[in-house]
Amino acid sequence: MKKLILSVLLLNLLAACSSNPPKEEVAEPATTSAATTEAPAADAQGATATDAQAAADAQAAADAQAALMEKNSVYFPFDVDAVQDADRETIMNHAEYLASHPDAKVRVEGNADERGSSEYNLGLGQRRAKNTKRALVLGGASDSQIETVSYGEEKPRCSEHNEACWAQNRRADINYSAQ
Amino acid sequence: MRRWILLCLSFFVVPAHAVLNIEITGAGEHQTPVSLVRFAGDAATAQGLLDIVGSDLIRTGLFKLVDPAGKTPHEPRDIRPSEWVGVEAVLIGSIQSMDDGKVAVKFRLLDLVRNAELLSQVVTAKEDQVRAIGHRIADMVYERLTGSPGVFSTRIAYVSRDEGVYRLVVADSDGDNEQALLTSKEPIMSPSWSPDGRQIAYVSFEKRRAMVYVQSLSSRKRTLIADFPGSNSAPAWSPDGTQIAMVLTRDGESQIYVANSNGGRLRRITYSDAIDTEPSFSPDGQSLLFTSDRGGSPQIYRVSIEGGSVERLTFESGNAFSPRFHPDGKSFVFAHFGDGVFHIAVHDLESRQTQILTAGGWEKKPSFAPNGKMILFATEVQGRGILATVSSDGRVKQKMVAQRGDIREPMWGPFLK
Incomplete structure (x- = not known):
């Protein structure tokens, strides 16, 4: 059992090391999923097999989390604040994660492209964040897990004056590490 | 030895001052030919003073500087009108160092057409305040020759962004003499001057969301x-100066509220399910202009300070943002967005006509100079935000190009009392 805990800890470390920044995003979910696989794994055929099984499960969970966290932005058309169908899967993945991890908290950060005044865009980003939160709550997340903020046009991901760039800036980010 | 130290200091100070290059295009309908004669006294100080007065006047587009061509009168009796054909006014004067480290600058503005003395003044100040004296002289010359008070002694505020560092900057109206009021790794927005010019309200994200300071x-x-x-x-x-209008999302949408200037006694002014933002008080304090998308796209509206009915003011194709009243309250300036570009435009409240003043580009956040004669706004050169001005009639434009950083969110300050 000691060995198992040690290996789970090692896995956590590995997961933490191999994850993309920000580290907290991946490391935290990996801990939780490894802990939940621990009990059934202990009932299995022996220490070595258990270790392998737990390792595989934890790795799979970590990979799934990494994949989830990698896709944490939803995008909007120009001057539109409604969450788009194209982002339904992203929203559902995060909503389910939040529903199954009641302790997890996120900041939804709304952003806008530069085709407006900075103050109007602050308002637009706030609406985008609010609508993204609403979609997450409809998907099963709880209201108290989600804080909304707007950065308007102040934190562009891309700073050229063209549609390819603007499209990246019209987004809401579901940010786990920023709590 | 003292002189040597001063020289060294100025060597280090110069690069910090030479922050902006100014490029002027266009000219006023009528340009008054004016001659500025280098004042008597310390040559370097006199030249510095002359340069400031000259560049202030030139930037308005309302004056043509006529080279005195070697003539150096310092008193009215030294001036022979036959030698100044085509010059309407001459500025002469002298600089005297006083015992207490101050200088006394004595100057006269002479009208050569009517053979009259337009100004005769003495200004005293510390030796290192030559810039300020220059702006004051330019203000007085401008007022005597145009009938409107000059704004060269006023200040501007803006936000600069350079390698992820945001600075709230206050500078002279020519962009020089800049001082950072706040430096932050998080965005700063929307500086707004108190009417006495002593305080600035702004938005800072330093606590990871927008708050007003x-x-x-x-x-x-x-x-x-x-x-x-x-x-x-x-x-x-x-x-x-007793109240501050601002925008809060605490009740859902971005809505306009008014509070006492310390934040107390908050009351809500607009009630809509739209984005209502960018309030600007009318000069009589009775109404607010603001931007709203309640009609489907962002346009300019007006509401009484008591709340109540809202009037739509712009009906342009495209969008309208960032309204600011003219100091006389009869018109307002705003940023118009259409066909992929922003223009600076003025809307006359009486005739309900809109006039586009600029050629178009990434032109945002306009504000009037306190004399209503010029408009300061943000634009862009080669992907970098810079300050620019345009005269209220659209004839004279200037760009102030900073040597580094990205400049945004400018706001022209009030007259200093």
Whole structure:
């Protein structure tokens, strides 16, 4: 059992090391999923097999989390604040994660492209964040897990004056590490 | 030895001052030919003073500087009108060092057409305040020759962004003499001057969301006046300085509220399910202009300070943002967005006509000079935000190109009392 805990800890470390920044995003979910696989794994055929099984499960969970966290932005058309169908899967993945991890908290950060005044865009980003939160709550997340903020046009991901760039800036980010 | 130290100091100081290059295009309908004669006294100081007065006057597009061509009169009796054909006014004077480290600058503005003395003044100041004296002289010359008060002694505020560092900057109206009031790794937005020019309200994200602060320019002391849940932004002072309009999302959408200037006695002004933002007080303090998308796209509206009915003012194709009243309250300037570009435009409240003043580009956040003759706004050169001005009639334009950083969110300050 000691060995198992040690290996789970090692896995956590590995997961933490191999994850993309920000580290907290991946490391935290990996801990939780490894802990939940621990009990059934202990009932299995022996220490070595258990270790392998737990390792595989934890790795799979970590990979799934990494994949989830990698896709944490939803995008909007120009001057539109409604969450788009194209982002339904992203929203559902995060909503389910939040529903199954009641302790997890996120900041939804709304952003806008530069085709407006900075103050109007602050308002637009706030609406985008609010609508993204609403979609997450409809998907099963709880209201108290989600804080909304707007950065308007102040934190562009891309700073050229063209549609390819603007499209990246019209987004809401579901940010786990920023709590 | 003292002289040597001064020289060294100026060597280091110069690069910091030479922050901006100014490019002027266009000219006023009528340009008054004026000759500025280098004042008697210390040659370097006199030249510095002359340069400041000259560049202030030139930037307005209302004056043509006529080279005195070697003539150096310092008293009215030294002037022979036959030698100044085509010159309407001459500025002469002298600089005297006084015992207490101050200088006394004596100057006269002479009208050569009517053979009259337009100005005769003595200004005393510390030796290192030559810039300020130059701006004051330019203000007086401008007022005597145009009938409107000059704005060269006023200040501007803006936000600069350079390698992820945001600075709230206050500078002279020509962009020089800049001082950072706040430096932050998080965005700063929407500086707004108190009517007495002593405080600036602004939005800072330093606590990871938009909150409104008021900061004193002299003591640097600042107060957080709005930190409600959601965004707190777009501060605008009432003309008497007792109240601040701002935008809060604490009740859902971005809506306009007015509070006392310390943040107390908050009351809601607009009630819509739209984005209502960028309030600007009318000079009489009775109404607010603001941007709203309640009609489907962002346009300019007006509401009484008591709340109540809202009037739509712009009906342009495209969008309208960032309204600011002319000091006379009869018109307002705003940023128009259409066909992929922003223009600076003025809307006359009586005739209901809109006039586009600029060629178009990434032109945002206009504000009038306190004499209503010029408009300061943000534009862009080679992907970098810079300051620009345009005369209220659209004839004279200038760009002030900073040597580094990205400049945004400018706001012209009030007359200093």
